[in-house]
Amino acid sequence: MTNSIQLSPFISGAGDAAAYIGWSPVRLIVTGRNEAGRPNVVRLRSQSLTRAGVQIEFKNAATGIPADEILLDLGEEGSAACFISGKFQADKPLNGASADGKDVAIHAAWADNPSVDAGAMGFMVRVRRDAESLNAKARNDFTSALAELNGYGRGIYVTDFVGMHVAGASESQHGDAHFLPWHRLYLLDLERQLQRINPAVTLPYWRFDVPAPSLFSEDFLGATESIPPDSAFTPGTSDKRARLSSSNDLSSWKIGNVNGIPRAAFFDTKTQAAPGLPAAPGRRAFQLRNEADTLALGGENNEFGALRQGFSGMEGTPHGAAHVSFNGYVNFVPVAPQDPLFFLLHCNVDRLWAMWQFLFDRDVAAERTTYPYQNKLEIGFNSPPSQVGVEVAFQRSGGISESVQVPTLFTGVFPDESRLVDALQWPWDDTWSKPYNLRPPGTRSRGFTESATGKPITERMPSITDALDAFGYHDVTNYLGFAYDDVPFDHERSVG
Amino acid sequence: MKVSEYRQNMRDKVAKAAREIDADTQSALDTAGDRAEVGNLIAIINDNGASALKKGAAIDALNTISNFSPLLRARMPEIVNALRGHMDSGEQDLRERALGTLTAMKDEVAQERLVAEIVADKPEAEKLLPTAKSIAMLGRDEKSLPLAVLRQVISNPPDDACLIEALRHLPSEPEAFGALRAVMENDDAPLEARAMIPEMACEMDAPAFVSAARDLLKSKGAEHELAPFLAKGVAGANSAEAAEEVRAAKAEISALAEAAPEAFKSAAAALLANEDPPSDP
Numbered sequence: 001m002t003n004s005i006q007l008s009p010f011i012s013g014a015g016d017a018a019a020y021i022g023w024s025p026v027r028l029i030v031t032g033r034n035e036a037g038r039p040n041v042v043r044l045r046s047q048s049l050t051r052a053g054v055q056i057e058f059k060n061a062a063t064g065i066p067a068d069e070i071l072l073d074l075g076e077e078g079s080a081a082c083f084i085s086g087k088f089q090a091d092k093p094l095n096g097a098s099a100d101g102k103d104v105a106i107h108a109a110w111a112d113n114p115s116v117d118a119g120a121m122g123f124m125v126r127v128r129r130d131a132e133s134l135n136a137k138a139r140n141d142f143t144s145a146l147a148e149l150n151g152y153g154r155g156i157y158v159t160d161f162v163g164m165h166v167a168g169a170s171e172s173q174h175g176d177a178h179f180l181p182w183h184r185l186y187l188l189d190l191e192r193q194l195q196r197i198n199p200a201v202t203l204p205y206w207r208f209d210v211p212a213p214s215l216f217s218e219d220f221l222g223a224t225e226s227i228p229p230d231s232a233f234t235p236g237t238s239d240k241r242a243r244l245s246s247s248n249d250l251s252s253w254k255i256g257n258v259n260g261i262p263r264a265a266f267f268d269t270k271t272q273a274a275p276g277l278p279a280a281p282g283r284r285a286f287q288l289r290n291e292a293d294t295l296a297l298g299g300e301n302n303e304f305g306a307l308r309q310g311f312s313g314m315e316g317t318p319h320g321a322a323h324v325s326f327n328g329y330v331n332f333v334p335v336a337p338q339d340p341l342f343f344l345l346h347c348n349v350d351r352l353w354a355m356w357q358f359l360f361d362r363d364v365a366a367e368r369t370t371y372p373y374q375n376k377l378e379i380g381f382n383s384p385p386s387q388v389g390v391e392v393a394f395q396r397s398g399g400i401s402e403s404v405q406v407p408t409l410f411t412g413v414f415p416d417e418s419r420l421v422d423a424l425q426w427p428w429d430d431t432w433s434k435p436y437n438l439r440p441p442g443t444r445s446r447g448f449t450e451s452a453t454g455k456p457i458t459e460r461m462p463s464i465t466d467a468l469d470a471f472g473y474h475d476v477t478n479y480l481g482f483a484y485d486d487v488p489f490d491h492e493r494s495v496g
Numbered sequence: 497m498k499v500s501e502y503r504q505n506m507r508d509k510v511a512k513a514a515r516e517i518d519a520d521t522q523s524a525l526d527t528a529g530d531r532a533e534v535g536n537l538i539a540i541i542n543d544n545g546a547s548a549l550k551k552g553a554a555i556d557a558l559n560t561i562s563n564f565s566p567l568l569r570a571r572m573p574e575i576v577n578a579l580r581g582h583m584d585s586g587e588q589d590l591r592e593r594a595l596g597t598l599t600a601m602k603d604e605v606a607q608e609r610l611v612a613e614i615v616a617d618k619p620e621a622e623k624l625l626p627t628a629k630s631i632a633m634l635g636r637d638e639k640s641l642p643l644a645v646l647r648q649v650i651s652n653p654p655d656d657a658c659l660i661e662a663l664r665h666l667p668s669e670p671e672a673f674g675a676l677r678a679v680m681e682n683d684d685a686p687l688e689a690r691a692m693i694p695e696m697a698c699e700m701d702a703p704a705f706v707s708a709a710r711d712l713l714k715s716k717g718a719e720h721e722l723a724p725f726l727a728k729g730v731a732g733a734n735s736a737e738a739a740e741e742v743r744a745a746k747a748e749i750s751a752l753a754e755a756a757p758e759a760f761k762s763a764a765a766a767l768l769a770n771e772d773p774p775s776d777p
Contacts, residue, residue: 062715090497151697152732167601175566218651233556233587234599237632241664245761248726252695252732256638257667259692276521277560282549284520286560294515295506307529316525318516321565332600333563335636361509412764435569488499 003107003273004034005119009084010452015439018452019102019197022483024472025062025083025494032118033078034110038277041111042079042118045069046087046104054104054125055087055303056094062476071111081452086125088488097127097485100138101200124200127451127483128351131215131344132206139220144249145197147483149190153254158443159192161396162255162443164426167334169433172426173417174333176370177306177418179315180353182469183346185448188480191429192449199453205347208274208322209290218245221251222342225328225442227264229278236332240264242339255338263328263339276321288321289314295356297368302360306372319349321362342351354470354487361493365468373419421464428461454481502519524557528565534558538571541578548587555593556578565642575604583609584624592625599633599640601689614645619653624754630655635665643669650675656686663692668699676700680722690722694729702738710745727763 008029009018033042045068046056057066062083074080084106089096098104101124108119134142149157165173165186173182187203194201208214215223221243242261244251253261267275279285289297294314303310314323322345324331329339336342357363362370373379417423418434426433427440427450439445448460455478457466473494474481516527527533540546540554558575562568568575582594583606610630613623625633627649634640646662647703650672653659663679666672679685680693695706709726716723728776730745746767753764 038704087501088502090502152699159634171566171569174564179564183544221553232552232593232596233559233560234592234596236636237596237600237629239632240663246691246728246759247766251691252728257665258635258638259696262632277556279520280553280556282547282553283556284523284553285518285522285523289517292509292513293515295510296515297644307566308525313525315564316528316561319522320560323563331563332559335600359503359510431599448658479594488502490499490503492500 002036003118005030007108007119008104009121009123014452016121017199018120018482019270020195021056021084021086021123022066022097022125022127022325022479023086023088023470023482023487023489025491026061026472026479027068027081027086027476027490028058028084028106029079029081030072030074030108031079032074032108032246033323034112038110038112040076041072042072042074042080043069043109043111043114044072044082044106046106046123047124047404050099050103052103053089053092054098055089056084056104056106056123056125057326059083059491060250062472063491063494064355076311078283081267083487085491086127086483091189092197094127094133094485095488097129097483098124098139099135102275112179118123118137119307127485128202128347129204129485131206132212133180133485134204134214134220136219138200138204139214140249141201142194143220143413145194145201147252148197149193149250150250150251153256153258154191155468157190158255160442162185162335162337164444165333165337166438168436168438169426170333171434174315176206176308176419177304178423178425178464179319180312180350181371181464182425183460184350184353184467184470185428187350188385188454188482189321189428189444189449191482192451192454195451195453196321196449203347204344205484206341206344207348208318208325208345209288210273210456210465211269211271213270216265217346219242219248221344222248222261224263224265224269224326226268227266229266229275230280230283231264231266231327232378233277233283233324233331234327236329236335238262238264238327240327242328246305250340253340261329261341263326263330263341264316265326274322274325275315277324286321286324288325289316289318291352293354293390295359295444298356298360298362301369302356302362303369304362304371311353313363314341314349314352318352318469319346322348351484351487354484357492358487363469363473364451364472370468371421371464374421376417376420379416379419386398389480421468424461424489428457430461451481455479524561527557528561529567529583531567534561534565534567534571538574538578541575542581544621545638548585550589551582552587552590553591555590559597572645573611576593576601579603579670580605586636592629595625596633600636602637602640604640607634607637610634610697611640611642615648628661629655629666631658631661635661636668638665641665641694643667643672647675650679656689660686660689660692663689663696666696668696670700671770672701673697673704677704680708681712687721691725694722694725698729698732702735704731706733706741706745710741710748713745713752718752718760723752724763727760727767731763731767 012029025309038485048054058070059066102122105122107218191203222244224352225240268307276288277286297313298311427444430445448457469478516598537554579594585591676697
């Protein structure tokens with residue numbers, strides 16, 4: 001057909017492989033030439049391919065409110081760009097996101113002949129979904145891709161993704177404000193690997209504050225036995241294992257030489273939410289914060305905060321509390337990713353952050369309310385001396401020994417710059433981890449996974465900044481290529 | 497509903513949130529950021545006058561905050577020393593907590609003690625920890641579990657739990673194939689143990705495994721509880737030496753699948769889907 005219309009999402013020449021979008025606007029390049037003498041104007045509209053009613057919206061510029069269809073003048077060049085996004089529909093299943101693959105198409109017709117398609121492309125409104133809402137195909141796609149990355153204990157899941165979340169790198173990832181952005185990047189790196197195997201896959205999230213019977217079943221992440229709430233807490237181990245059906249690809253899960261997933265729950269996974277670590281004789285409870293309480297952590301001014309104050313306080317609970325709701329790998333940071341449940345738990349942690357950002361407009365990288373460490377001074381003065389200081393001992397009168405922590409700024413030692421807003425992050429930055437000076441494991445050094453459907457990371461070394469405007473409010477090209485089913489994009493406040 | 501309305505609804509819910517957290521949880525959060533409080537927990541573990549219950553609770557508290565406290569690393573030598581002091585505690589719960597935490601930290605002293613206990617010639621009840629627990633704890637650091645120790649447990653397991661744990665941690669060394677085959681063929685061994693073996697055995701010696709799997713399928717049929725796992729194991733056999741055996745096994749599995757239970761059919765379908773497409777005549 002000589003007057004056909006071509007559609008290229010994200011970049012010119014991109015094909016079907018890039019036809020995966022979320023709620024954020026992404027560029028769609030439209031090329032074609034109408035018959036001689038006819039206006040070179042294209043009409044774009046979307047059509048749901050299933051009864052789920054998934055829709056795509058259109059707008060001329062990155063800003064502004066989208067519409068259900070658009071007229072686009074390709075001009076003499078025969079090419080123009082518009083912006084498309086998945087339409088958030090709170091009354092539809094998954095809020096209007098796709099269930100398990102491409103289920104919505106963009107149809108392109110010449111405006112003077114709107115009843116005849118001159119081009120079309122199938123799309124998936126691909127977002128991270130609640131694990132409980134996944135249908136069987138989506139669930140199997142996920143477990144199958146995960147098992148392939150696991151490579152029977154020798155794959156990149158083990159060499160790289162287990163290998164980077166270890167004791168020797170704990171301070172590069174935990175204990176302060178960098179915890180959330182670092183883990184956002186970590187999840188995305190893994191998700192992009194999964195999408196290389198199957199582009200319809202996203203990380204599901206485990207809503208740990210409500211029951212998740214489907215997730216904890218033999219066909220998904222494994223039926224998980226309950227243990228009495230007053231059982232001993234055993235870090236990184238359990239004498240019970242998640243039970244997986246023989247048809248579940250995760251049934252051959254292995255880390256190095258070790259088979260299976262040790263995991264037992266301090267709660268009934270079929271009927272209860274994760275409680276945190278329950279009280280026991282002599283032991284105090286460590287309870288899990290629910291979603292609303294977590295989103296309220298920023299206080300009156302909705303501050304991100306540092307050192308587990310403000311919203312960053314969610315590192316303690318619900319994050320830490322969700323981990324210790326179990327015995328097994330998942331309750332102990334240096335080995336937690338050996339249980340794939342880790343990534344679904346952290347996906348929910350990241351979703352809560354995304355929701356908080358959405359509710360309170362916390363995505364301007366240069367604002368302290370979005371991320372606290374804007375310069376070295378702020379790290380030096382705001383962090384506890386034990387993290388960035390040196391201990392100086394002295395004797396008080398009467399021979400009493402005491403010591404004080406002196407901030408490193410006053411002792412000539414640099415503060416931990418890896419927490420700065422623009423700092424490149426280990427291990428992708430090809431440096432050494434903190435505190436134990438590990439080299440990047442596997443292929444992660446300068447190796448953040450590339451994607452056709454999200455921001456290309458400069459030199460494949462992401463920084464904290466990359467994680468802050470993940471949904472592209474301030475520049476559409478910042479969109480990292482992921483979204484959550486219940487965190488829409490607010491087009492009314494998109495500014496670039 | 498417009499996105500702005502959706503957002504306002506969410507914000508309204510957040511505005512009503514309780515914000516306060518229970519006192520015990522708040523106390524743990526405070527401890528995570530307080531050097532003196534961390535020091536107090538260590539002092540309790542070291543305190544000869546404190547009860548085992550109190551010491552165990554202090555260990556649990558340290559383990560809980562270890563997932564987010566930046567203060568523990570600097571105190572790690574003190575924590576390790578305090579825990580080592582309870583490796584031989586007469587209180588089993590305290591001993592288990594101490595050894596469990598130390599081995600999670602890959603502490604070599606605790607690792608060596610547990611390996612010695614596994615191979616010690618004494619009844620299970622007299623060991624520091626049940627052998628299955630010792631293996632599970634040591635398994636967090638593969639290097640700490642010698643192959644010879646695992647093979648010893650597999651050939652003479654004190655109980656089913658030990659057999660399962662030893663198999664879980666067994667490296668894919670060809671010399672262990674014989675022991676694995678013996679367990680795989682033993683219907684008295686727990687299914688959880690036998691189900692692990694096909695894929696492990698296939699990694700060790702694919703031709704020998706496929707041959708053994710064919711024998712088992714012939715003698716026990718597709719209804720046998722291990723049959724789906726055998727089919728899955730055959731699916732993983734992709735070495736050139738096993739090619740002939742695999743072709744024969746696939747034909748047999750395909751024939752068995754017709755009237756087989758669903759689990760076997762599903763495993764067979766996955767196996768047959770991996771087959772090379774037939775070449776054009």
